[in-house]
Every structure is written in C-alpha cells, then in structure tokens.
Amino acid sequence: MYAGLELALNDGEVAILSNIAEDHDFSAYDRIFPVGSKATRHIISRTHAHQKVYVSLVPRHTYWSILKDNRDKALVKEGRLTAVYIDQPVGRIIRLAKEIYPEAKVYASLFGPNSRAYLPDMQSTLKDAGLGFRYRDINQDDNPVTVIQGLVGEADIIIALPDVAMYNRIIAKWLLYIAFASRKPLIAFSDKYVDAGAAAAVFSTPSDIAASVLWVLKKTNSRLNVEGYFPKFFTVKTNKRALATLRIHAPSDEVIHAKIIQFESTDD
Numbered sequence: 001m002y003a004g005l006e007l008a009l010n011d012g013e014v015a016i017l018s019n020i021a022e023d024h025d026f027s028a029y030d031r032i033f034p035v036g037s038k039a040t041r042h043i044i045s046r047t048h049a050h051q052k053v054y055v056s057l058v059p060r061h062t063y064w065s066i067l068k069d070n071r072d073k074a075l076v077k078e079g080r081l082t083a084v085y086i087d088q089p090v091g092r093i094i095r096l097a098k099e100i101y102p103e104a105k106v107y108a109s110l111f112g113p114n115s116r117a118y119l120p121d122m123q124s125t126l127k128d129a130g131l132g133f134r135y136r137d138i139n140q141d142d143n144p145v146t147v148i149q150g151l152v153g154e155a156d157i158i159i160a161l162p163d164v165a166m167y168n169r170i171i172a173k174w175l176l177y178i179a180f181a182s183r184k185p186l187i188a189f190s191d192k193y194v195d196a197g198a199a200a201a202v203f204s205t206p207s208d209i210a211a212s213v214l215w216v217l218k219k220t221n222s223r224l225n226v227e228g229y230f231p232k233f234f235t236v237k238t239n240k241r242a243l244a245t246l247r248i249h250a251p252s253d254e255v256i257h258a259k260i261i262q263f264e265s266t267d268d
Contacts, residue, residue, distance in 0.1 A: 026051070033213065037062050040083075047075050052224060054216065055083035056209050059162065061114045063228055079223035084212045086162075088189070088202050089230040090121035093159060094129070095263050096202045096236065097187045099256045101157050101248055104185075106132035108155030110148065110175065115163035122159070144171045148178045155184065160198070162189045172196075185246055191237050199246065200238040202260070208233040236260070 026032055026046060033054045034040040040055045044066065047053060053075065055063060063083045067076060075081050097104065107126055111119060119135065126133040134154040136147050148171075152158060158179045160172075176197050179186040188198035204212065212231040236257040243250050250256070 031217070037066065040066055044070050044073065044075060044081070047080070049074065051075075052080045053082075054213055054224075055081070055228070056213050057086050057206070058083060059114065059164075060085040060087045060228070060230075061117050067226065076226055079226055081226055082216060082220065082224035083228035084209055084216060084231055085228055086204060086209065087230065088204070088234060090118060090125050092202055092230075092234065092260055092264065093161075093187065093189075094122075094125050095260050096200060096256065097157055097159060097185075099259055100187065100200050100238070100243070100250045101185050104131075104156035106134060106155045107157055107159055108134040108151050109159045109161055110151060110171075111135055111137050111161070112163035115161040118161050138171070144174050145178070148175050152178050152182050152184055158184055158186045160186055160188045160193065180242070180245075183246055185243070185248060191235075194237045194239045197242050198239060199242050199248065200236065200250070200256075202234055202236050204231040204234045208235060234260075 026043065027048055030050060031052050031054065032043055032047070033056065034043040035057050037058050040053075040058060040063075043053055055066075058066075063085060067081075070076055094107075097107065107122075109115075109118070109122060116137070122135070123133060132155075134151060136151045138144060138147050158175070160175060172193070176186060176193075180197055185199035186193075186197075188194055188201040190201055190203050194201045209231055211233045212229070215232045216229055234257075236253045238250055238253055238256070251259070
C-alpha cells in the first residue's frame, strides 16, 4: 500500500492527487511519500522496519540536513529513504544558459548560505567547458546593489540559484533590474522569475516531481539511494519579450527542452 503522495497515470501523465493528514496511521503502508520538509521530518520519526520513504518537493540542502539529523536511524542506515529534490542539477542549468546565449564566455552567480552548495559543481562544470566564472557571496550586512553591480559588470550571463535565505524581494528585484539594465541575460530558477523579466528558467513543476518520484520508484531495488536524486523531469520557460529586448534569438522552449534531454542522455 502507498501513503502520502498518491500517484496516478492519466494518458501518460503523472499527477499529485492528495496529501494524507499528519495524524494518519501509516503503519499499514509499505511505501510512504512525504511532500515537503515538515512532512518528511514527521514521517521519519514514525516509520517501521518494513517501510520505505520517498521524499519530494524539498531543496537538496534541506534534505541533506534532515539526513544529517537522522543519520543514526535504521531508516537511513538500511537504505530505506530517498528523495527527489526540487533543485535542478548544475549541468542542466548551464545547458539552458548555453542554448539561450551561446556567445557567453563568462558566467556569474550570487551565493547565499544555502546556494553555496552549488559552488563546486558550478566551478568544475564551467571550467570543463572552457568558460569563465565569477561569483560573489552576499551577507545580510552587504549592500546588495553594490555587490550585484560589481558581479554583473564582470560577466556575459547571470545564473540565479535558489536560496530562500538570500532571495528576498529586494535582492531578486535588484538582480533582475541590474542584469536587464546591463543587457545581460538572467537565467532563473522559477516560472515566476521569468514572468518578472528573467530571460529563461528551468524548473520542475509538481507534475514533473511526481513523474520523477515514479521514475525513482520503478528504477530502485531493495536498497534506496539515500543521497537522493535531482528531478528526472523538468520544464523550460523563456521570456520572449526580454530576449527580444536583449536582441537574443533563442530556440523555442520545446526545442531547448529536447536539446537538454538529448544532452543528458548522451552525458549518461
């Protein structure tokens, strides 16, 4: 039996149908699908020896923090826990940026306390591609305008990485404004950021996450990958008006999506 994130196939699509209440008795279920960090922490302390847990809709850094806090539990030690993060892999983000603006030679990113986990992958991926990389750490006491202006001035394209501890409304607004005023495309991490003026974004919708969980469910055997997975399925969205203003002629969302899938299948 299943609990938590219920999955159903409808014309080949996977949808999230419902979430079970926190006070539900989970003892009868073999597989549990908590959605979000609160549900995950609630479930981890209540599992039984026969149960496997498939976490979804959590940032990677949050899931790893939960893993650290529960590393001595049998659920972790026995490989009965895994996750599909809401974050996107760095290679996918960089591939989107290349499809949007292949002329870019120097990339740049702003890092906060959570997004800094991306730094090693960003550095190695861009170095392997022969591309330059500039970055800044931003702290609570910093003047965001000064930091962002200095960073944007050194790069051809800006990669905004998800970080709830850093991306308050002010920083998101100034990063978008300064990048646009400097005629530098901003690659974002959500559809709302694209609606606000970012050039493009790659992200996973709830349906993408559900499909990715189902993919993990089908591919795993007795022992789960405790470290978790990036989402297998994703969505690409571009802002045609912003791209036109920047005089960038990018392929359609569908073409970019297909090229990223082809790149990842080759990379595998």
